[in-house]
Amino acid sequence: MKEYPANLKYTADHEWVSLNGNEVTVGITAFAAGELGDLVYLDLRAAGTYLEAGEVFGTIEAVKTVSDLIMPVSGTITAVNILAISAPEEIAGDVYGMAGWLIKVLLEDPAETEGLLERGAYYKLIA
Numbered sequence: 149m150k151e152y153p154a155n156l157k158y159t160a161d162h163e164w165v166s167l168n169g170n171e172v173t174v175g176i177t178a179f180a181a182g183e184l185g186d187l188v189y190l191d192l193r194a195a196g197t198y199l200e201a202g203e204v205f206g207t208i209e210a211v212k213t214v215s216d217l218i219m220p221v222s223g224t225i226t227a228v229n230i231l232a233i234s235a236p237e238e239i240a241g242d243v244y245g246m247a248g249w250l251i252k253v254l255l256e257d258p259a260e261t262e263g264l265l266e267r268g269a270y271y272k273l274i275a
Contacts, residue, residue: 154267158265158267159265162183164176174252175248177270184212186211187236190239192225193228199223203219205217222257223253228252229251232247
């Protein structure tokens with residue numbers, strides 16, 4: 149399970165969430181990156197955009213498919229990863245690092261994070 153850090157939370161839509169007070173960082177999991185294959189394009193909503201949990205915050209395109217990225221919590225996007233946008237092919241090699249995070253969000257309701265999956269539950273989901 150080393151591909152799924154214990155300090156992160158996960159969603160059934162294959163995003164990971166790092167909690168830091170009222171700010172969360174969001175990316176795609178190693179499982180999602182592996183399923184998508186070669187990533188070629190990333191489109192993210194702009195900083196300053198408010199979205200509800202469950203809304204689409206962007207799309208990620210691989211050679212074979214395009215997938216929506218689903219907001220795991222409600223809040224305002226405070227930052228987008230320009231590196232990931234300019235070089236989406238780098239995301240898979242650093243899913244949980246500098247190339248892999250996609251957006252940072254100012255969390256509206258910390259209670260929403262209680263519905264996110266722990267590593268073990270996410271691992272069972274993808275097994």
